[in-house]
Each structure stands twice: as structure tokens, then as C-alpha cells.
Amino acid sequence: MQDSWYGDRMAGLRERKKARTHAAISDAAIALFLDRGYDQVSVAEVAEAAEVSKRTVFAYFPAKEDLVVHRFADHEAEQARVVRGRPPGTGPLTALRDHFLAGLRDRDPVTGLNDVPQILALTRMVRETPALRTRAVRFQEGAGKALAQALRETAGVPELTARLAATQVVAVHWLLSMDNHRALADGQSADDRFSAALADADHAFAVLAEGLAGYL
Structure with missing residues (x-):
């Protein structure tokens, strides 16, 4: 003993x-x-x-790239975790939207809405360094695969449909995050950007919901 x-x-x-x-x-x-x-x-x-x-x-x-991008590694399967852990009766897309909106309210760096100087500088470095951008794309691909699998296993979505939906969700998440980051890099504070970021996210997920209606 x-x-x-x-x-x-x-x-x-x-x-x-x-x-x-x-x-x-x-x-x-x-x-x-x-x-x-x-x-x-x-x-x-x-x-x-x-x-x-x-x-x-x-x-x-x-x-060498791992010295930077490991900071984002925990987020690779985040969307898949959200889908797997969603409350009963909640659709996958609704759960993903609610999670992103909560991230905006919490100033989660993954949403791009965080104006802590070091986080802004780190995101800018990833965006402007080709080797890091390439590795970030690989993380997006990994996120898409994990999300597609979660959609198949928890929502009964056919494989191709799951892959198409996951690709769109990941791309929208990245676009919204980069729009927020650019706004903050141009001098806006996170608080000033919040209302527009919220409106953009609502619109983006509404477009996704319309396009994926009947599938998710």
C-alpha cells in the first residue's frame, strides 16, 4: 500500500x-x-x-510552429464537444450558436473579441506568418473532422451532409473571429465591438440555419 x-x-x-x-x-x-x-x-x-x-x-x-499553435489546440475539438454535450431537445446548430454567443460575452480569445494586448499580438502573428497560418488551417481541418463525426454520431446526419455542414460551421467561426480581431487591431475596444460582433454572429448563424434547414 x-x-x-x-x-x-x-x-x-x-x-x-x-x-x-x-x-x-x-x-x-x-x-x-x-x-x-x-x-x-x-x-x-x-x-x-x-x-x-x-x-x-x-x-x-x-x-517550431507548435510553440505557438499549441495555445489553440484545446479548441480543435471544442465544437464537437459542444454538439456532443448539448442539452436534450437542442439542435446542433442552435447549441453551436449559443456557445459562440456565450464566448463573445465572456471575451473568449477564440471568438476574436479579446483586446488583451498579448492576445491581440499573438493572433496577429498567426495571421501574418505563413507557417503559422498553414498550421492554423490544419487545426480548422481537424475541427471540421471532429465536428462532422459528432454530427453523425449524435444527430444521425449522413456522412457527406455532416462534412458539408461542419466545413461551413468552422469557416463561419473563423470568419467571425477574424472580423472581430481586425476590428480590435484597428483600435476598437472589445466592449465597443461587442454589439456588432453579436449582430454579425446572429446573422451568420441565421444564414447557416436557412441553408442547412432540414439537415441539422
């Missing part, structure tokens, strides 16, 4: 150490990228700033 307790405790310590190392590398990388530009910073410089070896950096982040 004591050996089991000791083993669990050591495993917990190792996991916490890994989490701290992961965070230290990520924070060092983001700080350098925002200060000097993504393309002007090498992985070796990130390792030096985080006080780890270059090999350790790659053990946690297989590619």
Missing part, C-alpha cells in the same frame, strides 16, 4: 514537472516571438531562454 502511494506521488510530481517545463518553454518562446518576430527567433534561442536543451524543446514541441 505504501509503495503504491509512493509510486502515485512520484508520478504526480513528474507530471507537474513536465507541465512546468512545457509552460516555461512556451512562455519563453511566445515572449521572444512577440518581441522580435517569429521568423527572427531560432529554436536554439528559445531553448536558451527557457534554460533547457534544444532536444528538450523538441521533446515537448515537435515543430
Whole structure:
């Protein structure tokens, strides 16, 4: 029993150490990228700033782009989780709309409606750096696949219809987010942009609902 307790405790310590190392590398990388530009910073410089070896950096982040885009990784399956966890009697599109509107109210960075300077700078860097934009597209593709699967499994939507619907939902989400980000980058505050962002989201999901009527 004591050996089991000791083993669990050591495993917990190792996991916490890994989490701290992961965070230290990520924070060092983001700080350098925002200060000097993504393309002007090498992985070796990130390792030096985080006080780890270059090999350790790659053990946690297989590619340089991962040092940035991992911040968005949790959102890849978010829309699928919303569909799977929707209340009984709520349609998938209604659940997705309500979730996005709630994100706007909460100033969730994934909606583009967050004017914290570091988040604005990070989003701008992703948008303006080709390698990061390419990786962001891959996340959108992953989000679309996860959402299509959720639609098939929880709403009985045929495969092709699910893929078509998921592609449209993900694209609308990205468009709305980028519109909000551009407005904030041009000087609007999140509070000033909120009403327009809400109206745009309502309109976008209404268009989706009309186009997908009878399918979702």
C-alpha cells in the first residue's frame, strides 16, 4: 500500500514537472516571438531562454510552429464537444450558436473579441506568418473532422451532409473571429465591438440555419 502511494506521488510530481517545463518553454518562446518576430527567433534561442536543451524543446514541441499553435489546440475539438454535450431537445446548430454567443460575452480569445494586448499580438502573428497560418488551417481541418463525426454520431446526419455542414460551421467561426480581431487591431475596444460582433454572429448563424434547414 505504501509503495503504491509512493509510486502515485512520484508520478504526480513528474507530471507537474513536465507541465512546468512545457509552460516555461512556451512562455519563453511566445515572449521572444512577440518581441522580435517569429521568423527572427531560432529554436536554439528559445531553448536558451527557457534554460533547457534544444532536444528538450523538441521533446515537448515537435515543430517550431507548435510553440505557438499549441495555445489553440484545446479548441480543435471544442465544437464537437459542444454538439456532443448539448442539452436534450437542442439542435446542433442552435447549441453551436449559443456557445459562440456565450464566448463573445465572456471575451473568449477564440471568438476574436479579446483586446488583451498579448492576445491581440499573438493572433496577429498567426495571421501574418505563413507557417503559422498553414498550421492554423490544419487545426480548422481537424475541427471540421471532429465536428462532422459528432454530427453523425449524435444527430444521425449522413456522412457527406455532416462534412458539408461542419466545413461551413468552422469557416463561419473563423470568419467571425477574424472580423472581430481586425476590428480590435484597428483600435476598437472589445466592449465597443461587442454589439456588432453579436449582430454579425446572429446573422451568420441565421444564414447557416436557412441553408442547412432540414439537415441539422
